[in-house]
Amino acid sequence: MKAFNNLKIIGIDHGYGNIKTANHCFKTGIVGYDSEPLFTKDMLVYDGRYYLIGEGHKEFLAEKHFDNDYYCLTLVAIAKELKTEGLTEADVVIAAGLPLTWTSGQKKAFAEYLRQKDYVEYVYQDISYHIHIVDVKVYPQGYSAIAPFASALHGLSVLADIGNGTMNTLYLVNGRPQSGQMFTEKFGTYQCTLAIREGFMRETRRELNDIIIDEVLCNGTADIPISDLNIIKRIAEEYVADIFRRLREHGYDENTMKLIVSGGGGCLIKHFGNINPDRVEFIDDICAAAKGYEYIAEIKLKANKHMQNDYRLNLRFRLDNPKEKQASEYLQSLQGISRNQFIIDAVLSYIEKRNAKALTIDDIRSIFKEELKAVSFVLAGNDTTNAKFLTEEEQAENIQNVIEDLDMFD
Numbered sequence: 001m002k003a004f005n006n007l008k009i010i011g012i013d014h015g016y017g018n019i020k021t022a023n024h025c026f027k028t029g030i031v032g033y034d035s036e037p038l039f040t041k042d043m044l045v046y047d048g049r050y051y052l053i054g055e056g057h058k059e060f061l062a063e064k065h066f067d068n069d070y071y072c073l074t075l076v077a078i079a080k081e082l083k084t085e086g087l088t089e090a091d092v093v094i095a096a097g098l099p100l101t102w103t104s105g106q107k108k109a110f111a112e113y114l115r116q117k118d119y120v121e122y123v124y125q126d127i128s129y130h131i132h133i134v135d136v137k138v139y140p141q142g143y144s145a146i147a148p149f150a151s152a153l154h155g156l157s158v159l160a161d162i163g164n165g166t167m168n169t170l171y172l173v174n175g176r177p178q179s180g181q182m183f184t185e186k187f188g189t190y191q192c193t194l195a196i197r198e199g200f201m202r203e204t205r206r207e208l209n210d211i212i213i214d215e216v217l218c219n220g221t222a223d224i225p226i227s228d229l230n231i232i233k234r235i236a237e238e239y240v241a242d243i244f245r246r247l248r249e250h251g252y253d254e255n256t257m258k259l260i261v262s263g264g265g266g267c268l269i270k271h272f273g274n275i276n277p278d279r280v281e282f283i284d285d286i287c288a289a290a291k292g293y294e295y296i297a298e299i300k301l302k303a304n305k306h307m308q309n310d311y312r313l314n315l316r317f318r319l320d321n322p323k324e325k326q327a328s329e330y331l332q333s334l335q336g337i338s339r340n341q342f343i344i345d346a347v348l349s350y351i352e353k354r355n356a357k358a359l360t361i362d363d364i365r366s367i368f369k370e371e372l373k374a375v376s377f378v379l380a381g382n383d384t385t386n387a388k389f390l391t392e393e394e395q396a397e398n399i400q401n402v403i404e405d406l407d408m409f410d
Contacts, residue, residue: 001081002294004093004301007134008085011095011293012077013141017164017190017264019073020290024080027054028164030069044076046122074114078131079124089130093301095293097141099184100161100168103409107138137297140409142168143177144292145262145283150175150405151398152390156257160247161289162265164188167243169250176401179408183250189217189265192239199235204228220271236272243269254279262288296406299399341396 001022002009013020019028033050037043044051051072074094082090094114098106115136122129142161146153153175161168165188171181193213200208208228215222216232243265244252252259254276261269262283269275270282285291319325334342390398 001085002298004298006091007093007301008082008087008090009093009095009294009297009301010078010081011290011297012074013287013289013293014070014073014096015163015165015264016188018286019077020287021077021081022287022291022294023084024077025286026076026080028073029053029055030073031055032072042125044072044079044122044124046072046075046120071113071116075120075122075129075131076124079122079127079129082129083127088127091132091134093134093297094136095139095297096136097139097144097289097293099166100140100142100170100182100409101184103138103140111136111138137293137300139293139296139406140168141166141289142170142262143405143409144296145288146172146175146260147292147398147402148295149390149398151394151401153258153260157260158247158252158257159260159262160243160265162188162243162261162263162268164190164264167246167265169247171251175398177405177408181251185246187243187246189268192217192236192268195239196232196235200228200231203231208232217271218267233272236268240268240273244273296402299402300406303403 001011011022015028017028018025031052033052036050037052039052040050042053044053053073053076074096078090078092078094082088096110096114097103098110115133118133120129120131120133122131141163142159145161146159150172153172155174157172157175159168159170159172161170165186167185167187169183169185171178193210196213197208197210200206212222212224213232216224216229217236220233221229244254247259257279259275259280260283261280264286266282266284269280319328331342
């Protein structure tokens with residue numbers, strides 16, 4: 001959870017297998033009752049009904065706003081994050097996500113679904129919560145997991161975000177997503193579970209509990225007979241081979257592209273894939289997408305606030321003037337540096353040196369002449385929790401790139 005002014009930004013990854021926030025992960029299952037059930041340890045009480053969280057398995061829904069389950073699970077996710085901070089009341093901005101190619105078509109309906117009530121009161125685990133949902137932001141899955149460090153990626157990369165229900169594939173050039181090369185398929189890890197369950201029954205005439213299957217998929221092994229384990233592993237290997245077949249069909253070349261794997265499917269590729277470890281990178285943090293949603297929402301909110309007080313100054317350079325041409329070419333050549341920040345620092349430095357109170361156009365030209373080679377870049381208010389390995393200049397570039405890149409998912 002992030003704080004912006006008096007708002008709490010809570011990222012929620014509405015997975016088909018698990019709901020993830022920045023600090024929590026819990027099963028997507030939910031069962032509703034009209035009267036209070038016998039076991040109430042993990043219970044939500046909302047709108048006159050009782051819901052046991054983590055019960056059952058949520059079936060795949062291409063459009064999550066078609067029933068009320070994900071809304072109730074959202075209330076639980078908010079409660080868990082607020083409890084971490086010792087809060088029971090808050091003004092909340094929900095930052096959520098949808099599969100890559102579904103974002104533009106579904107985000108309006110999904111946002112309206114999550115914001116069906118501005119003020120919500122409910123009880124979770126015997127604690128009463130009073131929430132004001134101020135806004136809902138919806139961003140693309142997969143991309144959000146790498147957004148905090150996208151500027152650190154170089155060359156050709158392929159992101160494979162493999163969740164319980166879908167696999168999202170996104171191609172990037174130097175960390176910038178390519179609008180014509182993103183794909184969403186119903187080929188999540190639960191498809192592997194179903195294949196194992198069916199294949200095991202066909203070969204042994206016995207049923208296999210999903211808990212055992214999950215243990216093998218997550219850890220690569222389990223305390224079961226070796227003959228049973230070999231059946232599960234063989235089918236899992238076939239599933240992973242099918243992942244790479246689909247990636248190659250979309251243009252993936254393991255010799256020239258780096259593969260970045262996020263989501264729960266990463267453990268399957270680790271345990272059952274034949275990969276070159278130098279060409280494959282795993283995002284092991286199961287909460288990476290939720291943290292990415294918060295990261296994007298925060299920088300967008302800050303950008304919008306700055307735009308409210310934005311003053312625009314159009315600068316024109318006469319290219320027949322050698323000094324102005326030099327200044328123009330230098331500004332165009334800046335990499336990883338905000339041109340706005342460059343000009344601001346240059347102006348402030350000039351004023352400080354000369355104790356000037358007003359600037360003429362000649363002063364501005366003089367600034368560029370004297371300051372092109374010596375400007376310090378100061379960033380204010382950027383949370384670098386998710387991007388500690390980026391320099392301040394790279395963080396600034398990353399923020400600007402993320403804001404620009406989001407346009408392609410609209």
